[in-house]
Amino acid sequence: MRRILTVTLMTVLAAPGLAWAADATGGGDMAKAFAVLAAGLGFGLAAGLCGLGQGRAAGSAVDAMARQPGAIAxxxxxxxxxxxxxxxxxxxxxxxxVILLFVKS
Incomplete structure (x- = not known):
């Protein structure tokens, strides 16, 4: 609990400095930045979790095949x-x- 509180407090204290250092004229590209962030996080999360799911499915199938060799097919x-x-x-x-990254908004 203490670690979560520390990380949250550091994030809250760092946010105003980042906002103050931001360029006032550079805000027009935020939609593209969020699209890149969403595409990267979404694809990374989907690929990682699908890999875990495929591993569990294959492992369970091998276990089932070992228990019942007659039902392998x-x-x-x-x-x-x-x-x-x-x-x-x-x-x-x-x-x-790909749509998020290459479609102009």
Whole structure:
């Protein structure tokens, strides 16, 4: 709790200095800066969490295949379908990130 309070206090104390140091004429590009930030954070978060999800899905499928060798074909089909759905999230976020970065606002 003390560490969170310290980080929050440092952020609050640093914010006015950053705002004061900002150039008054450079505010027109903030939309592009936020688009780049959103694209980077969104794609990084989606890729990382999809990687974790794919790892869990593959691990669970291997565990299920080891327990029931007779059902390997059905388990493998379900795993591949699940991996495709998980990967589609990353691809959708990639398309949205490209749109954010290259469409002029």
């Amino acid at each position: 059905r388990i493998q089909t379900a795993m591949l379908l699940g991996l495709a759905f998980i990967e589609s999230l990353t691809l959708f976020v990639f398309v949205i990130a």
